[in-house]
Amino acid sequence: MSVLPDPGASRAVLVGTSRYEHLEQLPAVSNNLLALADLLCGPLSLQLPARHVSVVEDPVAAHTVVGAVRAAAGEATDTLIVYFAGHGLVDAQDQLSLALPHTEFGRMETGLPYDWLRQVLLMDSRAERHVVILDCCYSGLALGRMGAGSPLADQAAVEGSFLLAAAAETRTALAPVGQTYTAFTGALLDTLGRGIPGGPALLDLAAVYRHVRLTLEARGHPVPQARDRNSGAQVALGRNHAALPAVPVPTAPGGDTGERSWPDPRSIRTVTGFFTALADVRVVSGLTQQAVSERSAGRISVGTVSRLLNRSTLPATWSTTSAYLAACGVPDGQITQWQAVWQRLRADTSSARAASPAAAGGGEPERTRAWQEPLSVFRRGRGH
Template identity: 55%
Template sequence: MLPDPGASRAVLIGSSHFDHLEQLPAVVGNLAALAETFCHSTSWGLPPENCVVVSNPASNDEVMTELRLAAKQARDTLLVYYAGHGLIDLQNALQLALPKSHKQRVESGLPYDYLRQAVLGGKSERQVIVLDCCFGGMALGVMAGTPELVDQAAVEGSYLLAAASETSYALAPPGETYTAFTGELLEVLRTGIPDGPELLELDAVYRHLRLTLGAKQRPIPQARNRNTSARLALGRNLAFLPGPPVGTSASPNMDLRTWTSAEDIRTVQGFVAALQNVRQASGLSQKAVSYRSGGRISGSGVSKLLTRETLPSTWTAVPTFLSACGMPAEQVEQWHAAWTRLRAEQASTTPAAQPPERQIPKPAVGARGAWRKLTSRIGRPKPR
């Protein structure tokens, strides 16, 4: 499942500067790189306004305001990411450290349960929580985890991915741009998984992270999945087998490709993003799509279709594009239904055009009135 970017939200929270805890400068790089990657067309394709970065928040209120707003707005997928120190109190409850947090005053952090309640109180169908957090008081560059961290953080109906394993530490190596876990996650999102699935499904990402981090003798992450959210994808696998050369026929295994389901399209932004995903799934260049359409759609026409910001006003070009990419006819019909639904939604939300104001004709000017008007302009004739 590829989430509709127009109906999804991401909140990226990070604490890098602390008054009483070890500094984590790599968290700054984490936030900037993740936001850029999630908004890139080759990844999730989130609109920038749908991806909020909360860096070094001054208070719990600052974080919770953004969380509640995103949870209210997201209809498809809500992703919440936190990087920083993790604090465990005497009741083994997880606290997310803020800049003014103190290891002996864990109440100064953000209780994880606050975040959990905000996610559960939202409207999204799927939730993803990513925790790259630490246990304060360790040496510079080391973030400690506990066996209970993942189990505490698990949210019913969501997918949780945590950097801390049961018996090891999560690392923020000094001098590196990113923390160990997030750096590897970014590598997967940017370059893909060799010999991996076509989509970067969360479970595939998790398994790959375990292998790559283990090979580097770095901490092994943990994951919890409470439903089918493990099949949720955060983009296409850029290391998937390449498509055929430009101008050639499509792959003989085209029927095995994973086409974006029209049922998952909720917004105009999602419709355009899904068109881009179809082109990527086909393995064809824009020129090759035009070639396979028999010239019914030009290469520039394909480009305009994939980069537009509004819903196509007519259906003509869309089925030509989809068929040229190799999509089966029955799925093209499902796309038509999605396009029709979005058109109807736009029509219902667009204010009705106001009728033009009625022009009231001015009263006719009689002959004597016209003479007076004329003489008032040029003056009365002088007596002879």
Template identity: 65%
Template sequence: MSALPDPGATRAVLIGTSHYDHLERLPAVSNNLTALAAALAEPSSWGLPPEHCVTLSNPTSAEMTMAAVRAAAEQARDTVLIYFAGHGLVDPEGELYLAMPQSRQQRVETGLSYRWLRQALLTGRAERCVVVLDCCYSGLALGSMGGPVDLADQASVEGTFLLAAAAETRPALAPPGEPFTAFTGELLNTLQTGIPHGPELLEFGALYRHMRISLAAKGRPAPQARDRNTGAQLALGRNPAHLPATGSVPPADKNLASERSWPNPSGIRTVKGFFKALSDVRVTSGLTHQLVSQRSGGRVSAGTVSRLLNRESLPRAWQTTATYLSTCGVPDAQVAEWQAVWMRLLAQTAAEAAARPAVPRPSQEHNPTLMERWAGRLSRRNSRC
């Protein structure tokens, strides 16, 4: 089943090198990073908070870069995404390394070996890993017959997806005068415009197939991909070409409503993920806040819907959330699943609060009244007599 990750349990590290001392500069890479970070923060995509998406532009060392990658792989419980844009180089043994600002050809010690990235992800705790490489020869990361075992074969995780901008023997492309590299530009464009007649969610498998066709039609390098288990079903966002028009009415037929790709509550791990998925329900339904209120028969107002979707803490009562979900068209069986998740998160939040050490209250000094100050002065005066 396709799914968007829980933003509270997901991390991304976007790495890009645009300035080089010994290689051709790639100014479009800087634009790649800025635009992709903004796309990942969009509610229609992963909705990542800024602190969950680290951007490294022209990192000064491999050590600094790997520290960010390891931290993300350790912190993520749902999905970790690693993106690199820049020059891809091949070492004397035919393996890929990613170019840093001071990198040189055939000098792997001056760059970042892809094997280091792979190992950091293998030892992390995320259930799903995504690697996106927008560089020359990036297909080397996918492995080959008789070659090193790659991430997709080694990873002990639920799903893995590797997306490479070019085959192992082909360079990638940064078209002169264009704001983005060819591969990332196509990725961003697909996120913005969607895939006509495509699925409701932009799964990585569907993204790859669409980008391969569209880039080939433009005479540009064809991307490569490799996935394991459910990696291809992980979505990068909602398909704008498939979303119902805002203000449309969900079908009255329960069977038709159940066929929609409602956010799956089973993938929710955090409170932030709960509210992200709750907002996605309204987007999937095509209803405005006002229409939700009207269809509820006045049981919830438009203002109540807005407050519900913009909360940071879980509601203590379930009824309003249940009414909202049912009004949007979510099937009753899934509403029950949502309630189970709500109860689990309430218990989890309470347990975390109980586990936190109590903060000692600051001592309050006694402030003497005017009469007490005068009494003290008289006492001291009498003692001197």
């Protein structure tokens, strides 16, 4: 079954090299990074908090990238997404190397071996699911590192991993001159942003891969490759907004809601995920906030609905959330599951508050302030 990651427990690291000293320039890569970061944080995709998306643009050295991925791998407990766009090269052992600004042909020590990133995911990651997206030439070489057939490949069988490569192991990727994005990432952005007409309710990686592949094949562009390990293909990168129900749920709350793909409360792990999924309930219901209020039989006003969906802390009581879910048409059995999640998160929050050093001193932990750096914390700023 397809699942949307909890945004509060997920992280994304977006890496790209657009400016090279010795290789052809790829200005579209910079646009790739900005657009993909915006999409992952926006309502058409995972709605990740901005602080959970690290953008590493034109990294000066391999350790900059590895450090960013390792940091995110230590934070994510649900899903970790690692994306790279730029030139891809092949070393003397026919292994993929990701080109950095100072990379030179024939001097592979100036690049970033893909295997280094793979090792971080294998050894340092706490995430249950891993998504690796490579938009570079020869990126299909990485598929062999995720496949079966050798002891080394078996070690790479991380539960829930999915690798999506822009090109086969012997093919170059495409960055059309004058286009805003590279061919592969442009198709990926379009798929996530517009949805797939007639596609599934959730844009899981299996559906995204098929659609992007068909799109690029129809354009005569290099077709992407993929490797799925276990449940990796079931990870969704967003809701399919092209497949949302055309009509609201039936008038009577709790009535027949058909085949609507309600957010699964069992996948919620964090308070951030709780409110993201709660807002998604209204989207799936097809109702406006005014309509939700009217269907609650006076239990919640429009203002109450708005305040509920824009909270950052859990409500102290359950009644308002219960009335909201019922008015949206969520089945009673799922409302019970929602209540269990609310109770668990409140207990976790109370325990964390009691154990926090700030609880005694009244101040905010230094680590929390540091994590509120802007999204471009790892970027090499232009003009510096």
